[in-house]
Amino acid sequence: MTDLRTRLRAVPTLTGTPPQFDPGSAPETPHELFVDWLLTAVDQQIPEPLAATLSTVRADGRPNARVLILKDVTAEGWQFASTWSGPKGLELVKTPYAALTFYWIPLGRQVRVLGRVEPAAPEESARDFLGRPVSSRAMAAAARQSDVLDDPAEVEAAVAAQTERLTADPGLVAENWTLYTLQADEVEFWQADPDRRHLRLRYRLTDTWTKERLWP
Numbered sequence: 001m002t003d004l005r006t007r008l009r010a011v012p013t014l015t016g017t018p019p020q021f022d023p024g025s026a027p028e029t030p031h032e033l034f035v036d037w038l039l040t041a042v043d044q045q046i047p048e049p050l051a052a053t054l055s056t057v058r059a060d061g062r063p064n065a066r067v068l069i070l071k072d073v074t075a076e077g078w079q080f081a082s083t084w085s086g087p088k089g090l091e092l093v094k095t096p097y098a099a100l101t102f103y104w105i106p107l108g109r110q111v112r113v114l115g116r117v118e119p120a121a122p123e124e125s126a127r128d129f130l131g132r133p134v135s136s137r138a139m140a141a142a143a144r145q146s147d148v149l150d151d152p153a154e155v156e157a158a159v160a161a162q163t164e165r166l167t168a169d170p171g172l173v174a175e176n177w178t179l180y181t182l183q184a185d186e187v188e189f190w191q192a193d194p195d196r197r198h199l200r201l202r203y204r205l206t207d208t209w210t211k212e213r214l215w216p
Contacts, residue, residue: 034189056088117183
């Protein structure tokens with residue numbers, strides 16, 4: 001039997017087919033290019049195109065990452081949502097900086113977004129919460145995210161209770177639900193090349209956005 005390293009070396013990588021991309025003609029702001037890349041992924045029916053890895057910093061200084069769903073992107077920033085009382089929210093209170101990483105494998109494209117994270121106004125968070133399906137709202141309202149679970153039946157009972165509450169009061173909003181905006185000051189677009197001559201374009205914000213080509 002081959003050792004694991006040998007077996008892993010045999011696994012194909014960079015299997016995507018990147019679209020045409022000319023960094024020299026990229027728009028002046030990163031959110032415009034991001035929307036173009038995102039909609040390309042959506043139009044080509046790339047699985048889970050809104051999935052992104054959110055990286056935050058724990059209280060002990062160690063990085064922490066998980067995959068979540070992008071809600072929106074505007075000139076103000078990239079939006080995602082969570083409970084302020086869960087690990088993500090508590091880590092952002094302590095260190096309000098984070099990174100989002102998108103990877104659309106069939107397109108050979110990756111985007112890294114770094115910046116400060118700000119919570120939205122309560123009414124914006126409420127609109128986001130109310131736009132979710134009832135089952136998702138019930139889970140969010142019942143969640144004790146990342147607490148130790150002694151009995152799975154506790155989850156079913158809590159969700160059932162919250163579903164009943166939401167059915168009786170459709171306008172009910174979980175008080176800990178928060179919409180966040182990552183206000184980027186650095187965004188990097190990466191497109192794969194089978195010879196490892198990857199295309200990399202970085203935007204950095206000072207007073208205005210500047211664009212820089214990077215070595216692969």
